[in-house]
Amino acid sequence: MNVKALLIALIMSTGLMAQAAVWSSQNVWSQAQEDRYSLWVVENFKADIFSNPKNPWYGISTDCADAVYAARIIFAYANSLPVAFTNIENMKRSLTNSMTNWDRLPEIDRVRKFIQLVSDLTSTQTLGHDTVPVAIQREFVRPGAIFLNPTLTPEEENIVGTRGGHAEMIIDVNENGFIRSLYSTTPSKVRELITTRNPYTWPISRLGGFRIWKTAASPAPNNQQFEMAGWTSYGRPTRKQIYQWHEGIRKELRLRPPTIDERIDVVVESICNLWQGRVDAVNAAWKAVRDAGGRCPSAGLLDEHSTNRRDARLREAYGQLNDLMHWRKNNYDVPSAIGDIKDAKEVLMACHVMTGFAANNAWELFLKMIDGHLVADARWSPAVRWGETSRYGGQQCR
Incomplete structure (x- = not known):
């Protein structure tokens, strides 16, 4: 050549x-x-x-x-x-x-x-634009489908009171109708994904809900789920409304009703996972402060490392557990049942959480939470955020 x-x-x-x-x-x-x-x-x-x-x-x-x-x-x-x-x-x-x-x-x-x-x-x-909502049938709500709550615009956030922003990948649909999902969280980093069977919200808009990817082969959008259990767009649902909506989803998907023990197990599992996620978030936040020589991260990173939304989810999950214990007492023959969350003390104590401090199970952390000792703000040291030290004597980034 x-x-x-x-x-x-x-x-x-x-x-x-x-x-x-x-x-x-x-x-x-x-x-x-x-x-x-x-x-x-x-x-x-x-x-x-x-x-x-x-x-x-x-x-x-x-x-x-x-x-x-x-x-x-x-x-x-x-x-x-x-x-x-x-x-x-x-x-x-x-x-x-x-x-x-x-x-x-x-x-x-x-x-x-x-x-x-x-x-x-x-x-x-x-x-929400890359997917379509589907009919609540096992044919569509199956591994690979998505549960979505889209991020809202600032104008929409002012109406609803929350910015939304969450997505989960379905990996299993149990025979009792409970859906197991995997998800990541903020801030973006290399992490082990989190599993849950206990949704904490319903879709804020029709761009959310249970969805599959949009392709030339995907079915036409189906809005069945937005007609269930009094769902409304851009509303502020109560815990009861959220539960009833997801229970309606589960009824469509289940092959048999769940037992009361299965319902309790789902909520306790979610509480354990949320606490472990909080451990990771608190440790990552303080590492970022130490890596910066004690200086506070940017406002955006502070927001990502804070646990306001996670702590709100924990309070909702404990509320669910309290409701279940009340229902259990009124509908099942359970000797000596009190009918509130104290009936779940034993199972919550079996959920060990490696906080690095004295409170290290889901019952002890519940008591700290209701007493207002936990701090969501990422500017504070882990000792403050886990309620071991007050803000008055605690360490803060500068």
């Missing part, structure tokens, strides 16, 4: 390299592919998918929406399927596997860069 031919070949090769997509989509989404995705979630979407060094996707940072998007990307890449996600900057579905931003990188590195870009440019708000 002469010099001129070599140069032409090199230019053509470089031009082709410059157009390398994240991956090539040789297949299309179909019902069969969605069935495979559901099975993949059961077999591969585990709590340590991003946190275990032995997993190929180790090291990916996530919050709740990030984890849901990342799972879809990983499956699509492995099966040569296309993806198109909504970019929050222009609300267009411009985040696709055809992007050529990282053409000089190996393919697996391009996929990781794409996951990071999608994490940066999507949220629970865009997730």
